[in-house]
Amino acid sequence: MLGVVRQKMLGQSLPKIRPVVSVLRSYSSAAKQMTVRDALNSALDEEMSADPKVFLMGEEVGEYQGAYKISKGLLDKYGPERVRDTPITEAGFAGIGVGAAYYGLKPVVEFMTFNFSMQAIDHIINSAAKSNYMSAGQMSVPIVFRGPNGAAAGVGAQHSQCYAAWYASCPGLKVLTPYSSEDARGLLKAAIRDPDPVVFLENELLYGESFPVSDEVLDSSFCLPIGKAKIERVGRDVTITAFSKMVGHALKAAEILEKDGIDAEVINLRSIRPLDRSTINASVRKTNRLITVEEGFPQHGVGAEICASVVEESFAYLDAPVERIAGADIPMPYAANLERMAVPQVEDIVRAAKRACYRSVPLAAAA
Amino acid sequence: MAFCSRNSRNIINNLKSKVGLSRLMKPSSDCCYTSCLNNTNRCRFLAPQLRNPDSHSQNKGHFFCFQRFQSTTTEQHFASLPNGEHNQVLDFPGGNVVFSPEMQFLSESPGVYNPCYRVLDDNGQLISNSIFVQVSEEIAVKMYSNMATLQILDTIFYEAQRQGRISFYATTIGEEAINIASAAALTADDIVVPQYREPGVLLWRGFTLQEFANQCFGNKDDYGKGRQMPIHYGSNKHNYFTVSSTIATQIPHAVGAAYSLKMDKRDACAVTYFGDGGTSEGDFHAALNFAAVTESPVIFICRNNGWAISTPTSDQFRSDGIAVRGQAYGVRSIRVDGNDALAMYSAVHTAREMAVHEHRPILIEAVTYRVGHHSTSDDSTKYRPANEIEWWRMERDPVTRFRKWIETNGWWSGEAESQLRSSIQNQLLQAIQIAERAEKPPVKDLFTDVYDNIPWHLREQEKMVRETINRHPKDYPADVPF
Numbered sequence: 001m002l003g004v005v006r007q008k009m010l011g012q013s014l015p016k017i018r019p020v021v022s023v024l025r026s027y028s029s030a031a032k033q034m035t036v037r038d039a040l041n042s043a044l045d046e047e048m049s050a051d052p053k054v055f056l057m058g059e060e061v062g063e064y065q066g067a068y069k070i071s072k073g074l075l076d077k078y079g080p081e082r083v084r085d086t087p088i089t090e091a092g093f094a095g096i097g098v099g100a101a102y103y104g105l106k107p108v109v110e111f112m113t114f115n116f117s118m119q120a121i122d123h124i125i126n127s128a129a130k131s132n133y134m135s136a137g138q139m140s141v142p143i144v145f146r147g148p149n150g151a152a153a154g155v156g157a158q159h160s161q162c163y164a165a166w167y168a169s170c171p172g173l174k175v176l177t178p179y180s181s182e183d184a185r186g187l188l189k190a191a192i193r194d195p196d197p198v199v200f201l202e203n204e205l206l207y208g209e210s211f212p213v214s215d216e217v218l219d220s221s222f223c224l225p226i227g228k229a230k231i232e233r234v235g236r237d238v239t240i241t242a243f244s245k246m247v248g249h250a251l252k253a254a255e256i257l258e259k260d261g262i263d264a265e266v267i268n269l270r271s272i273r274p275l276d277r278s279t280i281n282a283s284v285r286k287t288n289r290l291i292t293v294e295e296g297f298p299q300h301g302v303g304a305e306i307c308a309s310v311v312e313e314s315f316a317y318l319d320a321p322v323e324r325i326a327g328a329d330i331p332m333p334y335a336a337n338l339e340r341m342a343v344p345q346v347e348d349i350v351r352a353a354k355r356a357c358y359r360s361v362p363l364a365a366a367a
Numbered sequence: 368m369a370f371c372s373r374n375s376r377n378i379i380n381n382l383k384s385k386v387g388l389s390r391l392m393k394p395s396s397d398c399c400y401t402s403c404l405n406n407t408n409r410c411r412f413l414a415p416q417l418r419n420p421d422s423h424s425q426n427k428g429h430f431f432c433f434q435r436f437q438s439t440t441t442e443q444h445f446a447s448l449p450n451g452e453h454n455q456v457l458d459f460p461g462g463n464v465v466f467s468p469e470m471q472f473l474s475e476s477p478g479v480y481n482p483c484y485r486v487l488d489d490n491g492q493l494i495s496n497s498i499f500v501q502v503s504e505e506i507a508v509k510m511y512s513n514m515a516t517l518q519i520l521d522t523i524f525y526e527a528q529r530q531g532r533i534s535f536y537a538t539t540i541g542e543e544a545i546n547i548a549s550a551a552a553l554t555a556d557d558i559v560v561p562q563y564r565e566p567g568v569l570l571w572r573g574f575t576l577q578e579f580a581n582q583c584f585g586n587k588d589d590y591g592k593g594r595q596m597p598i599h600y601g602s603n604k605h606n607y608f609t610v611s612s613t614i615a616t617q618i619p620h621a622v623g624a625a626y627s628l629k630m631d632k633r634d635a636c637a638v639t640y641f642g643d644g645g646t647s648e649g650d651f652h653a654a655l656n657f658a659a660v661t662e663s664p665v666i667f668i669c670r671n672n673g674w675a676i677s678t679p680t681s682d683q684f685r686s687d688g689i690a691v692r693g694q695a696y697g698v699r700s701i702r703v704d705g706n707d708a709l710a711m712y713s714a715v716h717t718a719r720e721m722a723v724h725e726h727r728p729i730l731i732e733a734v735t736y737r738v739g740h741h742s743t744s745d746d747s748t749k750y751r752p753a754n755e756i757e758w759w760r761m762e763r764d765p766v767t768r769f770r771k772w773i774e775t776n777g778w779w780s781g782e783a784e785s786q787l788r789s790s791i792q793n794q795l796l797q798a799i800q801i802a803e804r805a806e807k808p809p810v811k812d813l814f815t816d817v818y819d820n821i822p823w824h825l826r827e828q829e830k831m832v833r834e835t836i837n838r839h840p841k842d843y844p845a846d847v848p849f
Contacts, residue, residue: 055630081630087660092619092653099623099637102608103558105630107623126613127620135601135609136592137816171817195819227822274822 031212039181039213040070040202043188044108046220048078051106054192055082057093058110058147067112068148068207094120094145098127101143106192111147114163114201120145128197129172141197146188149177149201150244150295151343157331162296164243167199168273168305174198174226175273177243181211183270186224194226201272203245229276231283235265238289238353241280241306243269246293246344253349262357272302280306281314288319289356293349298326320356325349477687483734484714485704489763491771493709500552500713504778509571510551510708511773512787514543514766517567519791520576521739524583527799528597528743533583535597539564541706541738544765545670547571548711549638549733553719556635558628559607560621562614563598564670565640572605576794580802587848592816593808615641615648618667622658622728625665629726636664636722638715644675646689652696658728659697666718667693667730670705672737677750693730705733706765709772736763809848810836 034042048054055078056071062085065072075083086093090111097107111117117124128141150162168175174196178184184202191198216222232247233254242250247268254264265283269276284290290310292303303324310322328342354361456465486497502510521538528536539546546567553559559568566579578590582600585593590602591609601609608624611617621639628635645651646669658665669689673680686692693700699721703714711733718729736759740747747756773779810832814825836843843849 084661087653087656089649089653089656091649092657095616095619095650095654096623096626096657099560099620099625100627101623102620103624103627105627122613123616123619126611127616131609131611132819133816134591134594134599134611135816136590136594136812138590138601138603139609140819174818274824 031214032218033210034181034213034218035208035210036178036181036184036202037068037070037207039184039211040188040207041072041074043185043192044071044074045077047189047192048074048082050220051192053104054106054108055084055100056108056110057084057086057097059086059088059112061085061110066110068204070202070207071110090116090119091123094123095127097143097145098123098131098141101128101141101197102131102139106142106144108144108146108192111145113152113159113204114147114149115159115161117145117147117163124167124173124197124199125170129170131172132196133172140195142195144188144191144198144200146191146200146202148204148207150203151327151332151339152204154334154336154339155332156334160332162201162294162327163199164201164272164294165296165301165305167201168275168302169300170273172197173273174271175201176226176271177201177269179206179244179247179268179270181213182217183224183230183268185213185217186222187226187270189223190226193223198226201244206245206248209248224270227271227274227276229270229279230268231265231279232268233264233266235263235287237263237265237287238291238356239265239267239280239283239287240291240293240349240353241267241269241303242293243272243302244295246295249344249346250293250349252346253353256346256350257353260354260359262353262359264353269302275305275309277309277313281310284310284314285317288317289353290318290322291325291349291352291356292322293325293344295327295343298324298329301326320358323352323356325352475685477691481687481690481702483702483704484710485707486710486713487707487768487772489768491768492775493772498713499709500716502551502709502712504776506551507773507776508778510547510712511766511769511779513547513550513567513571514708514769515784515787516576516791517543517546517570518766519788520566520570520579520795523792523795523799524579524597525739525743527583532799532803533597535743536583537563537598537742538739539567541736541759541763541765542670542672543567544708544711544769545640545668545705545733545735548708549640549668549715552712552715553638554635555606556633557606557719558621558624558635558637559605560617560624560637560639561607561610562617562639562641562645562670563610563612564642566598566600568640569600569602569605569607572607574600574602574605574607576791576798577801578602580795580798581805584799584802584805585807586802586805587808588802588805589808592812594812594816615645615650617641618645618648618650618654619657621665621667622654622661622663625658625663625722625728626661629662629664634723636666636719638666638668640668640670642675643669643671643673643680643683643689644678645669646692647683655693655696655698655728655730662726663728664722664726665728666715666722667698667728668715669730669732670735671732672705672735674737674741674747674751676741676745677747679751688732688734690730690732693732698728698730700730700732702732702734705735706763706768708765708769735765807844807847 056074060067061071062075062080062083094109097109100107124145128143131139131141151160164175164177167173176187176191176198178187188200191200232251240250250266254266257264265287267280267283292306294302303326307322325344325348330342332342333339351361456463486494486499488494517539521540524536525538527533542564546565550568550571581588582591583597599610601607617639618641621637625637671689675683688702690700690702701714703710705711714731718731721727722729738756738760770779814829815821817825
């Protein structure tokens with residue numbers, strides 16, 4: 001059954017594939033555009049070139065060029081030993097990746113979506129995350145588990161869950177959530193170089209989006225620090241935290257709020273574990289209001305942790321209750337109209353920000 | 368079943384003369400005669416025709432048993448058979464498939480059980496015409512000493528747990544030969560990925576009695592820094608991955624390590640151990656499949672000891688043991704008498720050569736018996752008869768069996784025996800005393816190794832813990848360094 005659904009997903013992703021734009025390293029001052037897909041591909045390429053221990057493993061990563069074409073061209077360049085197509089067994093290849101990491105290689109294990117990582121979650125948590133501690137430093141696991149996470153478009157309940165909160169609750173793991181191409185390049189490189197196991201949560205709908213990238217970002221030594229959030233938009237009146245696709249929504253919401261005289265500060269978390277609590281708290285101490293945005297289920301989500309952190313450290317600075325915007329507490333429906341209502345929209349963020357600023361606002365969204 | 372094999376022999380001879388079958392049945396290293404016999408089990412479903420071995424249609428039916436091994440030559444023979452157009456070979460992506468108009472199910476059980484390789488009889492005497500790898504006196508004596516040491520170590524630590532001095536223990540009683548003989552056949556560069564009933568492998572590689580005791584007591588000298596329960600040994604310098612309690616997860620780990628060894632072109636293999644119960648886990652199947660596809664130099668050693676806590680093998684699986692599963696995945700396999708140290712040594716030695724030089728996985732099913740309880744949390748007399756346990760402990764003890772063999776060779780004596788036993792006993796009791804009195808790991812070891820570098824929030828927590836201890840020194844245990 002899995003095979004049938006995956007075919008359907010691949011069918012859907014094909015129209016989104018554009019011809020690969022080769023990354024030009026010209027020295028003009030105009031900012032270049034780069035898709036997230038190319039950002040990830042170039043990051044993988046450069047890290048594999050720089051370190052022979054790095055290798056890629058997953059379903060369809062080789063001959064098919066990657067289920068979402070993220071690993072395009074890598075099989076031809078590095079050969080089947082370093083770009084390994086696997087049988088259909090997430091538990092199997094996650095375990096094998098961990099074994100290779102125990103030995104000292106640096107595997108990058110791709111899950112076609114993180115929904116399938118649930119098949120391998122024992123290896124991610126018990127074999128990867130906890131091993132350095134349980135072995136008292138004798139067995140480190142420099143592995144990266146990456147793949148698309150969260151909702152796509154019309155893929156239903158078993159292909160739309162966000163796993164950020166699940167993995168971020170586990171000590172021993174690092175969890176990263178890139179938004180832009182700069183994030184994708186810098187964080188993936190950092191993840192591959194990091195000696196700890198990293199869960200790298202991408203987003204299928206972001207793969208095709210273009211972002212401006214500076215020359216510094218395009219350099220092969222570019223790297224972003226793990227555990228540092230980025231303030232995408234400086235503001236004074238309300239702090240909006242978001243990660244992955246929701247950063248785009250938050251920025252659009254900020255533009256709408258500006259017209260209403262509310263100056264929102266948007267924080268792109270970039271790293272869910274470790275969470276950049278100091279940046280979040282510094283921002284809240286400045287604005288006194290906080291909205292957290294995430295795509296995943298509301299209970300025990302990322303927003304809950306951020307809220308707890310702010311209440312613990314900056315309670316006196318809050319002028320309004322912290323509000324969490326999250327996905328609806330239901331398995332993701334398929335029909336397009338229902339799916340739209342199950343995922344946070346820009347209007348939801350705008351309304352929440354207004355409530356935090358004491359503006360009167362209708363509570364529920366109209367259908 | 369007996370009926371089937373008797374007739375199948377007639378049929379084989381019949382066919383041999385009629386179609387020059389002997390050419391087809393080339394015993395290569397990949398397919399032995401035994402598996403041919405297993406295939407003829409299909410004749411069950413043609414029972415009415417069996418009584419008439421001369422009928423052509425029946426011959427045609429049985430002919431299919433042997434086609435799996437030589438698909439190219441069969442084409443020529445088909446031309447000479449009547450109704451040849453049914454017997455084409457077609458090249459599907461899934462494999463070269465030979466068609467048959469007769470509906471033949473592969474039987475769920477073999478006509479003949481997979482034979483078990485042994486070299487020493489129950490009295491430790493060499494079986495005549497046995498094939499084995501010769502072992503020098505030095506190695507044989509070292510093997511025996513280690514087996515005896517393992518037995519004594521297990522007995523003493525088990526008692527220490529009963530006395531409340533350590534929290535938990537699991538013995539390897541009955542499986543000493545598997546542990547020591549397999550370890551002896553490997554090199555120090557081979558990576559060992561254990562389950563939890565293989566401390567003997569670590570013992571062979573030089574882990575000292577004191578090091579075992581330190582881990583069990585969780586003191587500051589434990590290489591595991593007191594992080595895990597007893598028997599969860601691990602040592603980088605001995606190439607022995609730290610024991611993890613999760614069942615069968617180590618099997619794909621071993622394949623990953625083996626794949627890495629192959630990528631690095633090292634003259635070494637990965638070896639992993641698991642029990643009969645562990646073969647039910649998904650990880651076992653994924654790992655074997657993967658190892659075959661990636662052609663990784665890994666040896667899978669299954670300790671089929673009859674019990675997974677209280678679950679007997681009859682409730683665990685219905686296949687003819689474990690080795691036959693290897694074949695299904697395209698992995699070369701063998702079943703060995705796990706209580707015969709010489710057979711184990713020979714099998715593992717040969718397996719290692721194949722794994723390393725041919726880049727292939729090997730599966731070894733070592734049949735044995737778990738004499739001890741599953742662990743100190745178990746009382747196995749609740750689910751199996753006490754006299755069965757006693758019989759295996761006394762009559763089928765692998766340590767005694769091997770001792771008889773080295774005594775026959777003049778390499779061991781009763782004097783050496785009592786000397787060894789009392790010396791080990793004394794060393795162990797001393798090691799335990801030292802381990803028990805040693806300090807526990809320091810407070811800082813609570814917070815290190817979660818990540819490569821200690822993150823700020825854990826450093827803060829450590830600071831807070833120390834401040835609390837300073838405020839309430841009387842509540843803090845004396846044997847935990849600060």
